């Protein structure tokens with residue numbers, strides 16, 4: 151059984167670039183060792199993350215993520231249980247800082263994984279991302 155969780159959150163104001171780098175590196179090591187796929191995007195003190203993997207591994211990882219002092223206002227957007235992997239990219243990708251790149255990457259994630267997002271949410275996020283991309 152697999153589990154896919156997607157959420158957004160606000161990064162702690164105290165986080166430095168170095169803290170973000172450390173966070174991404176640690177997460178990458180754990181995720182790759184545990185066959186977790188997904189993406190983590192950081193831009194403007196906001197995180198967007200999709201994590202997918204074996205049910206119990208993702209359940210306990212998300213419990214740790216929820217308790218993590220490095221972010222707050224964690225808003226879970228979706229939680230899907232499935233027999234097969236829904237999110238096809240292997241490895242967790244990490245995108246930071248460059249707003250335009252972050253938006254493009256977010257758009258790509260949503261577009262490539264339409265089936266895991268409801269149609270309404272999908273349309274909303276695509277619309278928001280496109281309008282953000284035209285601003286930056």
Ligand SMILES: Cc1cc2nc3c(=O)[nH]c(=O)nc-3n(C[C@H](O)[C@H](O)[C@H](O)COP(=O)(O)O)c2cc1C
Nearest residue numbers: 173176177178180181197199201214215218220221
């Ligand atoms: C926004 C955010 C995303 C995170 N994503 C992951 C992740 O994908 N994989 C991971 O192992 N840790 C991730 N972490 C770190 C975990 O919250 C936690 O520090 C890590 O699992 C180690 O837990 P422990 O200190 O209880 O051993 C993330 C933290 C934050 C703030």
